[in-house]
Amino acid sequence: MAQNRQVTGTVISAEDKQPVPGVNVLVQGTSRGTVTDLDGKYSLDLSGTEETLVFSFIGFTSKTVPVQGRTVVDVELELDTKTLEEIVVVGYGVQKKSDITGSTANIKGDELLKQPVLTATQAMQGKVAGVQIISSGQPGSSPQIRVRGVGTALGGTTSLYVVDGVLTDDISNINTADIVDMNILKDASSAAIYGSRGANGVIIITTKKGVSGDLKISYNNNIGFRQAANLVEMANASEYSNYIQAATGNPAPASPYDTDWYGTILRNAFQQSHNISVSGGTDKATYLFNAGYLSDQGIILNNDFERFTLRFNNDYKLSDKIQFGFQSSFGNSINENAFGNINIDAFGNVGSVYNNAYRASPIITSIQDGRYGNSSAYQNVGNPLLDLNNNSIRVNENRLQGSTFLSYKPVEWLTFRSSLGADWRNSLNRGYYYQFNADENTFLVAGGNQLRAQSSLIVQNSQAFRWVWDNTATITKQLGKHDVTLLAGVTAEKLNFTFLSANRNDIPADPDLWYIGVGDANTSQNNGGGDAWARNSYLSRVNYSYNEKYLFTATVRIDGSSRLPEINRWQTFPSFGVGWQIHREGFMENQNIFDVLKLRGSYGKVGNDQIPTNAYTVSVEQNKPYPFGGVLVPAIPGVQINQNIDPNITWEITEEYDLAIEFGLFQSKLTGEVNYYDKKVANALISVPLPRTGADADGIIFTNAATIQNRGVEVLLNWKKLVNENLSYSVGGNVTFNENKVVGLNGGRAIRGGSIGAAQGFTTITDNGLPVGSFFVLNQIGVFNTTGEVNSYINNDGDPLQPTAKPGDFKYEDVNGDGRIDDEDRVFAGSYQPVAYFGLNGSVNFKSWDFSIDFYGNVGNEVYNGKKAVRVEGRDNVEKSVVYDRWTAANRSQTEPGANTGNQLASKYFVESGSFVRINNLTIGYTFPKSMLEKVRISTCRAFVTSQNLFTLKKYSGFTPELPGDPISSGIELSAYPTTRTVALGINVGF
Structure with a gap:
């Protein structure tokens, strides 16, 4: 008699040898089958008469495979260039692109790897509609992401990253070469499965895994140089002297020097990246090991960054029903960050060296005969070169991240999965400030206003540990024309963070003795702090499809967060979406224009609990003298409230509607989609004025009293054509139009932000009817x-x-x-939030050659030239254009004031256009013929030359219109690290 048996296997892509999840595996001639999991694996029970399997997935050519008595059947699927569909990794599972009812986007790892950048987020710039990425050229820095506009004023704006199931706020430790793809969940419906973490968008990252087969080795690198992409031309010594005399009535002192301060502190910086990967396995176990090294000198002297990464991903088939696996990564980074003087709570993040180079007088020498020019002899900024050469600032970070899972499939339609992820982070920050001694010469001193009678050492050690535990059950059933997937689960998450800091003076200059215990004990100061919070969540989702035409998705997540008081600790986040695949209707059969035509709509709620953990806890300061009869009596101690709090503070809730149409025309040569969204954040955190009561805290309270709205349209178009076997090309682009405004302060008062200095005061306001962080000036x-x-x-x-x-x-x-x-x-003068931002791309492949180009930009926003506003001593340098365009009795300009000593009031004079367009990446590559490579036992080899930020067209007179910041203070250039231009050579080799 025929015996029943189980067949298992793995489905991979023939193009990149990576697992393909979501593939339909059917017994030929029946409706029985299964779907591959996240690792491309499947298992299926067969009867003795069933000997043929059919593998199909949209985006790939279907394949029929005879079983022929085997128990393991591994399959490679070829890409089908005629189809539009692809797999999309969504929260806690996968879906076919055609079945998605929310707004998502996908970027392949190979596309990200083209750009020589620290993080994959930077390489994503301009490639996703609805996602604005604001980058900095500073080595080791991560870009700022805004998904569909700014949705908060005082709450957190960080997007959620999910790396192989591990939740994190930062991926600077992730090697771009390790990434298979990034899936971005943009709307509330698609992100609702992450509940309180989804308000600022979710980016799901899948890293590479090994596949069964022979050992495979790959190596890729890029080596090149970076330089400042744009510099502001400053006045030389003669121009400066003339300007100062006109401004003060007194000539500048005679000087033999004409110092170009930017030429002094900047350099052409060397950068390199190397990655090697080893993978392979059997039908029972697969493995992947990757090691990466990245080095970036930084364009400012002594600003060096290094990162070393290791990744080890393993998967095991313990039985026909049980699978086990783990993904782990380790990263070590060292940031020798000389970007200005720092303080203990912002190591390496904010500095003054670059701003000092802007303000420093050109009549002062940088260094001569080993002695530094005393810039403070003629104005109040330090010698930038002295700071760079005589302060040592170092940030050393180690990070271990990993996850493990156990999957049990008792029957082919039911899967239980448990995964545990962890993220451990240790950072040691050290700042050493040398002792500076005076010299008798007026213009040649070792310090000037930078004199430091004692050396000092500041150290800070921080530890953070986060874990997340997910448990889910998934039911997948196909009943005739009905496809149903049910997901239910519970998840828990916890973080603990602590830091200790200390500083001491009179530390020896020998780096081997840079320890707190070596210095003067009488000057010791210590500090410390930390944070801890936990979340617990319950989630469920149903995906339904009828006849592959009519789609429905519903999600509910219930979140509890310790960051909120018990009365408001739990919140429910529901969502639903519907879709109609019009092209599958009978009335579309005889037309030859649309290959894909899909209409979808969704609604959802997500939350934001990114607030200080103690935001609802009253704190007091003890041992404060208590006044009786208006007289302080120090002998009688009392307590004083440090802050007014709202004990009923609650979640910021994002409610969003989304409507879209997706299409593919002319055999899917032209594809695209148009999205409309209406995203409203209720209960946004804001400050509300209170009557002042005695000596307690200021009369404001931090509470939920505002509503912020973003409305917009996203348009995405791509054209791809295979001309012949030797030539193909593609052209694409996306644009996002977004309107942001505060629609209700609900008793709150307008928030002032963007403080510049005593004369300028605040420069932005967040108020009813205006965008968050609008410029508000005279x-x-x-x-x-x-x-x-x-x-x-x-x-x-x-x-x-x-x-x-x-x-x-x-x-x-x-x-x-x-x-x-x-x-x-003061009047409204625009905001940093653009009316529209966009990306354009094109590529050509001719025989063994490939060419690609990407553009990125935004229009309709403003920036504040804050560096021009901080001339506070009257003898700071000025821009060359100011010298020649200024008002004089003979040239009565009405836009540029006459020579002045600074301290200008905040006005529209400092507000400039932030619109720009940039060639983000330009790459030319050559793939060597296989016939040539076989002789040296190499399977693939591609060499390329690439450039990032090759050219920027902008109106702004400053260094860069890309200016990250918090929502109420973005778009202000004070000491921004300049955007860098990179040119690099690279090679990708496979063995």
């Missing part, structure tokens, strides 16, 4: 030409509106007509 309406004009600019009482003004000074509008110029006369 309106200069010209320049005074004569003393008579100053005297005639009067209020209703006949008093001068600007009594201290002189010819050449700005004239400001008295907007509210109260007879004086003050903060009440």
